[in-house]
Amino acid sequence: MRNWMGGRQLAMVAAGLTIVLMVFWVAFELTLTAAVRDAEEQAQRRLTLFDRTLEAIIERYHYLPVAISQARETRLVLESTGNTSAVDAANGFLSQINETAGASEIFLMDNSGAVVAASNWWTLTSLVGTNYSFRPYFADAMARGRAEFYAFGMSTRVPGLFLSQRVEGPEGPLGVAVIKINLGEIEANWWRSGELIGIVDLNDVVILSTRPDWRYRPLQTIPLTQFATISNQQRYGENGVENRGIITDRWHSRGAEFALLAGSDPETSGYFVLQELRLPKHGWRILSFSPLTPLYGSAITMATAAALGCAAILLIIVLLEQRRRLVAQRLADHNQLEMRVAERTEDLHTTNEQLRAEIAERVRAEKAEHDVREHLVQAAKLASLGQALAGVAHEVSQPVAALTTHLASARLLDQRRGGSELGPVLSAMDKVVERLATLTGHLKTFARKQTREPMQTDIGTAIANALELTDHRLRQVGVDIEYRRPRPAIAVSTNPVHLEQVLINLIANAADAMQDAPMRILSIGVVPRLDTVEIAITDTGIGIAPEEISNLFDPFFTTKPAGKGLGLGLAISFGLVRDSGGTINVQSRPGQGSTFTISLSLAASAAERASA
Numbered sequence: 001m002r003n004w005m006g007g008r009q010l011a012m013v014a015a016g017l018t019i020v021l022m023v024f025w026v027a028f029e030l031t032l033t034a035a036v037r038d039a040e041e042q043a044q045r046r047l048t049l050f051d052r053t054l055e056a057i058i059e060r061y062h063y064l065p066v067a068i069s070q071a072r073e074t075r076l077v078l079e080s081t082g083n084t085s086a087v088d089a090a091n092g093f094l095s096q097i098n099e100t101a102g103a104s105e106i107f108l109m110d111n112s113g114a115v116v117a118a119s120n121w122w123t124l125t126s127l128v129g130t131n132y133s134f135r136p137y138f139a140d141a142m143a144r145g146r147a148e149f150y151a152f153g154m155s156t157r158v159p160g161l162f163l164s165q166r167v168e169g170p171e172g173p174l175g176v177a178v179i180k181i182n183l184g185e186i187e188a189n190w191w192r193s194g195e196l197i198g199i200v201d202l203n204d205v206v207i208l209s210t211r212p213d214w215r216y217r218p219l220q221t222i223p224l225t226q227f228a229t230i231s232n233q234q235r236y237g238e239n240g241v242e243n244r245g246i247i248t249d250r251w252h253s254r255g256a257e258f259a260l261l262a263g264s265d266p267e268t269s270g271y272f273v274l275q276e277l278r279l280p281k282h283g284w285r286i287l288s289f290s291p292l293t294p295l296y297g298s299a300i301t302m303a304t305a306a307a308l309g310c311a312a313i314l315l316i317i318v319l320l321e322q323r324r325r326l327v328a329q330r331l332a333d334h335n336q337l338e339m340r341v342a343e344r345t346e347d348l349h350t351t352n353e354q355l356r357a358e359i360a361e362r363v364r365a366e367k368a369e370h371d372v373r374e375h376l377v378q379a380a381k382l383a384s385l386g387q388a389l390a391g392v393a394h395e396v397s398q399p400v401a402a403l404t405t406h407l408a409s410a411r412l413l414d415q416r417r418g419g420s421e422l423g424p425v426l427s428a429m430d431k432v433v434e435r436l437a438t439l440t441g442h443l444k445t446f447a448r449k450q451t452r453e454p455m456q457t458d459i460g461t462a463i464a465n466a467l468e469l470t471d472h473r474l475r476q477v478g479v480d481i482e483y484r485r486p487r488p489a490i491a492v493s494t495n496p497v498h499l500e501q502v503l504i505n506l507i508a509n510a511a512d513a514m515q516d517a518p519m520r521i522l523s524i525g526v527v528p529r530l531d532t533v534e535i536a537i538t539d540t541g542i543g544i545a546p547e548e549i550s551n552l553f554d555p556f557f558t559t560k561p562a563g564k565g566l567g568l569g570l571a572i573s574f575g576l577v578r579d580s581g582g583t584i585n586v587q588s589r590p591g592q593g594s595t596f597t598i599s600l601s602l603a604a605s606a607a608e609r610a611s612a
Contacts, residue, residue, distance in 0.1 A: 016314050023310040028303035035295040036256050036273055043275035043288040046195060050286055051277060054186055058161065058282075061181050064101055065146065065165030068094070068108075068177040077117050078110055078167055078174035090117035091128075104160045104182040108167075110175040113138050137164040141176045148282060150207055158182060159207065183208055196268065196289040198246075199279075205241055207284075211268060214246055219287075221245040250274060259289065456603040457496040459526055459535065460485040466503035470511065474522070477511045483524040490526065490533055491603040494580035499600075502576050502584075505569040506537045506596050513541025513594065531602055532582075538595040544588040552586060 068074055077083070077090035094106045098119035105127060107118035113133025121128050132138055140147030141164035149162045160180040167174040190197050191210045198209035204222070206214045218241065227243055249260040259274040271292040278285050407429055463483065467474075474481065492499070507522065514520040523538040544552065553574040577584045581601055588594035 016311070019314065020307050020311050024303045024307035027306035028299050031302040032295060032299035033254050035298055036254050036292075039273045039290045039295060040256050040275055043273070043290055044277070047197075047275060047277040047286050047288050050186075050190065050197065051279060054183075054279075055281075057183070057186055058163075058181060061101065061103055061163060061179055064097070064103065064106070064179045065163050065177045068097065068106065068179070069165045069167040074108055074167060074177060075169070075174065077108065079169065081110065081116075087117055091119075091121040093117075094119040095121070101179075104158065104180040106177075106179050108175060108177055109133075109138055111142070111173055116175070135162070137162040137178060138176055140164070141166045141178075142173055150201060150282075150284075196272070196291075198287050200285050200287065202283045203241075206246065213265075214268075217242050218245055219247050247274075258292065261289070454493065455495050456491045457494050457499050459490045459492060459499075459533065461489075462496055462499045463503060463524060463526075463535075466500050466507055469500075469504055470507045473508060473511050477515050477520060479511055479514060479520045479522050481522050481524070483522075486526045486528075490528060492533055492600040493603050494582070494600055495576075498576040498580060502573040502598065503535075503537075505573045506598075509569065510537060510539035510541065510594075513543075514539050515541075517541050528602070529599075532599050533602055535598040535600070536595055537598075538593060540593040543590040543592055544586070544594055545590055549586060549588065553584075 071093065073086075073090045073093040077086040080086050090108060094108070094117055098106050103119075105118060105120055107115045107120075107127045109132060110116050112131070113135075114131045115127045115129060118127040120126050135149065135151065137147045137149035137151075140149070145166045147162075147164045149164070151159065151162060160182045162178055162180050164176050164178045166176055187208050187210070190208075195210060198206045198211070198214055200219055201207050203226075204219045206217055206219070209215055222241070222243055222245075227241065246261060247259045248262040251258055257274045257276070259272050261269050261272060263269040272289040273292055273295070275288045275290070276285055277288075464485070467481070467483075510522055514522070517540055519540050521540050523536075525534075525536040525538070527534045527536070553570050574584055577598055577600070583599045584596065586594060586596050
């Protein structure tokens, strides 16, 4: 048994060490890959910046060869060979131009390649009289019109970039205008940045670098056959190319390119991340070398930290597992005791639960009884109010009819007497009586028992009747009405009395909401849809709080002060619209007003669905 336990512990230790080593390896690989990728991105950004700086320096001089080739002094000295005054004028012109441009040298070559005028004509290293026909910038410019060539100056012993432009004559090329740019400025800027950077030309020879010992050395050793051709170009000075490669080996790994540099200087020897940016315009490449040793060091540090963290976590897990076992043993003993207590208290708990359920049921029943009693009282009040309203409408209709008869008799007597000032007064009274008769007619219709048969209602008529019944309240509050009766008429499938009742409730609520508002406008809009029509009633009142909208259509829920409403208007309206197969919803913004939208089926659409 002990041997088995000892073997199990050794296996666990071996597994833990394996996990720690795997974490170390994975963390090392991930960290090194991320560091290499970050080094690549940083090098790419630096190379792009260096490229832009190089292009900016070269672009400052791009216009000069063309401008010089078109100058009068240039053409005069090339057309009149041997004219001393023309040569002096051309030398002075080129010197004056270079004082402003700041180039290394500016010179003119005739069609044989001999320099006839130069900006440094007065110096010991004057280019005048030297023949550079062997230079590619002369031959290429004569053949193609312009050329660009980087080389070591034969007379000045200073390297630079030569920009040449062919000078056109009436009977053919007269010669070539050349400007030499010294790129030592950008080389000095790179050196100050502390980067390990170099520019290589088409021959893979370094022409500019932050390391002087790299200049005019190939990236890798050049074969002898190619080396002889490069030496004949004489572009790398009298010493030529030192055929000793800078890079010993280069390869791809982890999505990047690496290089091995050999040398005695520790800054330029070892393993590096190689990043390259091509300059197709000049046929060059900018190379950046980022040392790999710091990346390895940070990766090892991160991997060690991850391995230590993993070991700490494994140790914590082992300690927690031991603690868990100890606690589990104690809990098992405790559970046995608890089970004994639970068995004795189970009956008591069951009895208590039953008692609580009975008490809760009794409380719910009492609350339901109280709510039903209050609803019945309110319904009885409303029924009494409706009966009284119907009786008042019936009693008022008889005096109104009698008053209509007396007004007609008075108007007849007035006409027989030839008319008098009573005519306008009688007409006004007749309109008032007619309005009163219309109101009592609406009240009678409203109180009449409704049938269940399908009915159609003209929306314009229903809205007009509702506005007629609520006109007194709207005038009392001072509400302006925005409404245009729909033309042609629109009929919906609903009971006209029900629709009028809903509209009256919504208009009255809108008037109450706008009572204290600074702007009181009631807008009624009718919008036909595909097979429905929407009636929108919008006010500019106080609005409804968001938390109250969900309960707005519940019976006896009201936002009005005590004594101002029963809370049944919207509940009844909701039920009437629902019974008609429609919907009613509300949108409100506190302080800006509310919009109630009634959606009902068009009469034609309802008929089609019934026939289907």
